[in-house]
Amino acid sequence: MSTPSPVTQSGSRPVTAREFRDVIGRFATGVTVITTEYDGVRYGSTASAVSSLTDDPPMLLICLNRTSATAAAVRDSGTFAVNVLAEDHVDLATRFASRVPDKYEGVPTETASNGSPLLVGAIAHLICRVAEPVEAGTHYVFLAHVEEATSYPGHPLAYFRGRFGRMQTAPEASVLREVRARVLDAGSDVEEVIDTGRWAEELGVDANLIHRALVALADEGLIRRQGGEYLITPVPDSIIDEVYKAKLAIETGIAQLTVGTAEPEQLARLRELMEDTLGFVKDGHFTDPEGWVRANERFHEYMVELAGSAILLDTYRRLCLPGLNLRALDGGSYASSSLLDDHRELVEAYEAGDVDTAAAVLRQHAGRPLEMRHQDQLRRGAPAAAVD
Ligand SMILES: Cc1cc2nc3c(=O)[nH]c(=O)nc-3n(C[C@H](O)[C@H](O)[C@H](O)COP(=O)(O)O)c2cc1C
Structure with a gap:
């Protein structure tokens, strides 16, 4: 197979910020909200720059811009929680990336043992204590000990090239391809409520996989969601x-x-x-x-x-x-x-x-x-x- 022609290429000259963003954006990540409490105020910031560091002792690192209010509060409190967002948490990710005055308004939370807010519905919570704050250019890198770790059922929200999305296992991807082909084969003047159970039987797969495929197709605009049902609608x-x-x-x-x-x-x-x-x-x-x-x-x-x-x-x-x-x-x-x-x-x-x-x-x-x-x-x- 020949190498495809590059989309972005800096060559031997210094890499520009735009090129770097474009290229590093190909590294798909999950999405978290870093939360903390300091002096009676709750802070939170969406963050994808989160990485595990060592498993013995359990440590991770997060990178926060020094202009972030959450970064200053983590530095001052020395504690934080990592909330790993679920695939239906785009609204939360957007909210905690914004500058709305009270990011927590209407967001269900609990409080961690270290005082940090925990977002209910996250698929994982990691309660952390800062071991070392490192200043790196525009950012702080917080190296931290993980004091408590809890995971819940659910699928993660993904982030790739500036877009939110879903992680997909190989069987999910192949069911999605088949369900998609069926919808496209239906033609543009067909009206049909999709019978998830029947499609699962006909394709010989679990109904959950069909359901996940339908959610993805509705997001793409190929079908419509109405109540709990998915419909193929005509395109007038x-x-x-x-x-x-x-x-x-x-x-x-x-x-x-x-x-x-x-x-x-x-x-x-x-x-x-x-x-x-x-x-x-x-x-x-x-x-x-x-x-x-x-x-x-x-x-x-x-x-x-x-x-x-x-x-x-x-x-x-x-x-x-x-x-x-x-x-x-x-x-x-x-x-x-x-x-x-x-x-x-x-x-x-x-x-x-x-x-x-x-x-x-x-x-x-x-x-x-x-x-x-x-x-x-x-x-x-x-x-x-x-x-x-
Ligand atoms: C998907 C996504 C990932 C982000 N990752 C980071 C990150 O890793 N570090 C960071 O400092 N900001 C990140 N941001 C931007 C912050 O969420 C944003 O600047 C936020 O307004 C900071 O809030 P604060 O000033 O209340 O702390 C990210 C934003 C989005 C949408």
Whole structure:
């Protein structure tokens, strides 16, 4: 197998902070909240820089920015707890990474023997005493003795390249692939409540594995969660219209912020990602619909990332565009090569610093899915309006 071409490469010059973040972000971690109490006040910070150190004596280390209020409180109290978050704790992770005045408001807690708050529902608690605080550049590294350790059932929250996710065992991954294929094979006008028990029987696997796969697909936007049930729902024109309007609003705003200000290396990366999207359309069809959706996702998300706002990126991802596109497309779907022309023109507008052209291309691009769908219906002989 040949080595793939690198995404980020510093070569022999010094590694920039951006490159380091991008490359180290490939190291997937769990997510914890470090909690402590000092002088009657409770502190807490989301942290992924946590590592076990020695098992005899049991020791671990945490790295906290010196600007963090929690870091100062850990330094002063000499005690803390590590709360390992569960996969449904994205809200807690976000809350404890924010600067809200009272991070504990509405969060169920208990108190550890060393006085640190313990988050109820965490999948592990480690009660720690600082052995040595080390100052390392912008951070404190706290080497600590683990005085008590408790684990609970549950699956961990994962963090990879700036996104929260789930850890997956190999059997989970293979069931997810099969369940996903079934949902995609259902077509875009099917309405079905998924019968977890029947699917488990048909695939010969435990119903829990099916359930976990459904949770992941709902997060991706491929199916809908309603009460305790999971539904395959049709993808009518009205949903495509609504989501693409929101996408256009975000992307036009991003263009206003970034056209003319993007760095040359960012423009080069944008062009590379655009070029990766070419070649997926041949003779009026997608050669590989899933490949197209993924390449298209990387290109558009990179544009959003250029604004440097995690909130914007998160909002954009909540539109679940890849899931919507995957449900709406199949191998036979009509595909217009204008999609690729739009991408090319968009990058050219970025390179020319021409925000008006970029906005105009984005507008025409946002109309393509419905345009293509209507073409598709005409080609297949169905009246265009019948789908909605
Ligand atoms: C997934 C994730 C992991 C983080 N890991 C760390 C970390 O290891 N060390 C750190 O100092 N900050 C980390 N942060 C940032 C802090 O949570 C954030 O700066 C927080 O606002 C600090 O709160 P405080 O000032 O109340 O202590 C992380 C944030 C997120 C979302």
